[in-house]
Amino acid sequence: MSNLEQTLSIIKPDAVERNLENKIKDFFEKNNLKIIKNKKVKISKEEASEFYKVHQTKPFYNDLCNYLSSGPIVVMVLEGENAISKNRQLMGATDPLKAEEGTLRKMYGISIDKNSVHGSDSLENGKIEINFFFK
Numbered sequence: 001m002s003n004l005e006q007t008l009s010i011i012k013p014d015a016v017e018r019n020l021e022n023k024i025k026d027f028f029e030k031n032n033l034k035i036i037k038n039k040k041v042k043i044s045k046e047e048a049s050e051f052y053k054v055h056q057t058k059p060f061y062n063d064l065c066n067y068l069s070s071g072p073i074v075v076m077v078l079e080g081e082n083a084i085s086k087n088r089q090l091m092g093a094t095d096p097l098k099a100e101e102g103t104l105r106k107m108y109g110i111s112i113d114k115n116s117v118h119g120s121d122s123l124e125n126g127k128i129e130i131n132f133f134f135k
Contacts, residue, residue, distance in 0.1 A: 096108075
């Protein structure tokens with residue numbers, strides 16, 4: 001029984017700045033997540049605020065919005081078996097220091113804020129986030 005899912009993945013400004021796009025894309029493809037859509041965009045602070053709306057009560061919300069809108073990002077739709085959990089596994093913990101060896105955040109993350117990648121945390125949010133960037 002196949003469980004094909006789609007999830008949104010973002011290569012954040014710190015990783016784009018360091019030209020890690022292709023390394024990160026290759027990593028997904030090697031791990032059986034197909035990139036079915038992708039584009040490089042620069043979003044405004046307002047758009048970032050809208051995107052991260054689910055976190056608006058959190059203390060880090062403002063920094064998160066400033067950061068996501070601070071430079072170009074690459075947004076992708078990944079597709080594969082259990083893509084949501086698979087992507088989260090590949091990304092590793094939010095804090096690169098706590099992320100497991102071989103995960104994207106362990107390899108490329110700079111800090112808990114500049115952790116190189118974002119991925120949807122549920123099927124429901126995946127749909128919302130994909131629509132946000134690929135209407």
